[in-house]
Amino acid sequence: MKKLPTIHGVTEHDAGPYRMERLDLEFSNGERRQFERLHGRGHGAVVVVPMLDDDTVLLVREYAAGFHRYELGLVKGRIDRGETPEQAADRELKEEAGYGARSLLRLRELSLAPTYMSHATQLVLARDLYPERLAGDEPEPLDVVPWRLDELDQLILRDEFSEGRSIAALFIIREWLRSHR
Incomplete structure (x- = not known):
């Protein structure tokens, strides 16, 4: 070392x-x-991979101010003081996609730009979903888009799907699910 x-x-x-x-x-x-x-200045962040069923993930489309366009990606958000990554994932899922999860599993930490930034995002797999909506901080309702994991090759080529954490998370989850079936 x-x-x-x-x-x-x-x-x-x-x-x-x-x-x-x-x-x-x-x-x-x-x-x-x-x-x-x-x-x-916060307590970290979560990116959530909500599985509607064994083959389908739920994505959300929301306004991305950085590029002034709508971006398709995974549910994500900050971890509030006193929350575990799993609690934050469940809250963000309810706020952004209108679902809760009976099963939440933190898989790993993702970094954004570790050469100059300490920010870390916790990757959480959400399964056994049920409808439940919480009020969030989004200014408008987000579009919820189901996407089959076996069509990931098509998703990653879409211009509106460019966020690195979402891309990495879906590949990690796809491989994790393959090895744990």
């Missing part, structure tokens, strides 16, 4: 919803560098 760089100092400043840190690092070969990293 490679030795981690030595942190000689850290300076911080506010960056909106993030805290920006500048690290003074020394690597094992003696090289010194300044790296910056972002820390989220």
